[in-house]
């Protein structure tokens with residue numbers, strides 16, 4: 149049995165929960181909740197599991213810990229058979245990793261910075277340093293990123309090409325975080341919204357929130 153340390157409604161944890169559902173691995177994990185609003189992810193006990201102090205973290209049966217959504221997804225992808233989330237050919241793997249990173253760099257991570265720096269974030273006890281100007285710049289970066297992905301999705305049905313992949317999951321994380329911080333999706337992003345509608349139809353999208361224990 150593996151353990152996922154996460155926060156059930158968080159957008160980054162959602163990425164791993166969706167990957168678990170896509171791979172049919174949900175019954176091989178149990179979840180331990182780490183309370184972000186109490187700052188439990190910044191305490192020494194947790195930092196021993198993940199130096200970066202972020203969720204989610206996958207704990208393996210042998211006691212080792214894998215942090216970072218991309219690394220966890222890669223691990224889960226190789227643990228079980230199809231569908232592949234990280235690419236079956238070298239070309240697909242390269243494309244998926246690039247677009248996954250781009251979804252993080254241009255959408256998900258900037259929205260996270262906006263949340264932590266330009267909104268109350270996790271509250272004054274946890275947000276010990278805030279730089280609102282930096283947060284607002286990152287919000288604008290995310291808005292540009294959303295427009296970029298709209299352009300990508302006008303040309304192809306999924307973020308990294310024809311097939312659903314880890315890169316779609318990363319952008320779903322961005323859309324979830326945009327919803328949490330009430331960031332309006334820029335006007336004219338029809339392809340992005342159409343794609344998001346299709347993603348919401350996937351059982352893994354809805355299934356992610358029902359996983360527990």
Ligand code: GTS
Pocket residue numbers: 155157158159160161184189201202203204215216217218260
């Ligand atoms: N690069 C990390 C990853 O990909 O796993 C980022 C993870 C991350 O930022 N997780 C959020 C977190 O721990 C969880 S959530 O906001 O999506 O619920 N945030 C707390 C913090 O203090 O940064």
